[in-house]
Amino acid sequence: MQIKIVFSRKRVKFWSSTNFYKRQLLQVKNEALDIYAKIEDLLGVKDVAPKLYSYYFFILEDLHFNSLLDIGCGSGDFLRSLAMQYPQRNLMGIDRSQVMVESAQAKGVNAVNVELDSIEEQFDIATATFDMVNYLNQDELLDFFETLAQVILKGGYFIFDINSEYGLSELAVGSFIEDDGDRFIAIESFYEDGIYDSEFTLFEKCDSLYKKSIGNIKQYLHNESFFNQLDGWKLKKRLPIKLYDMQDYDKEIYILERV
């Protein structure tokens, strides 16, 4: 009996310290996402986003839906275009970055800064545009799909794009520096063994001084075999695309059905 009590106390202690470190890690990750949010407009992604969204619009044309949840909605451009095309549908976005959510809300987009596991409503379709799924490693992605299965109605779909190995290893590696007077950003990016690693350093002008922030964002390579064997999901289509007109395809769009 005594032994059991000691054991259970230890377990409680271990559980709470693990959760503490998980929370700390999440906070550091979210701060890095906020740095990304503050400089996304300098990276050129807004120039190619409409081309990517046009694939989603094309896919959605063939699907019947009343409600759609956009996960990692960012500054809300995809949802805003979607609302113009589908004004009567229930459209909602979530993002881990509060900075992104505020920018989406400022455009009139229904976006909130909550985690997927706190969503109680169910949706016909979920989307995750511009490589949000690459931000999750394999273990996180397994949890993500388990949670998403509770949020998407059976017969519904999850449509997302990920960076291909060519996209991660060739297109965005190296150094990037940009300065618009109010912001100076330096990014160093590497790719090794399926992990794309970006170090961000941002100097933001505050009155006559500059505030420095640093952050790290990792993206993880995932392949078709992973998405093909997920419980509760059926891979319907994988569509390799070239967003940047380079020699190889840089992204893949996936359509998974909730079964």
Ligand SMILES: C[S@@+](CC[C@H](N)C(=O)[O-])C[C@H]1O[C@@H](n2cnc3c(N)ncnc32)[C@H](O)[C@@H]1O
């Ligand atoms: C490259 S941006 C794409 C934003 C937007 N979907 C677009 O098309 O412009 C990736 C977004 O995913 C968000 N994000 C990353 N991991 C997330 C997670 N686990 N849950 C919710 N949002 C996440 C980031 O904060 C960021 O806004």
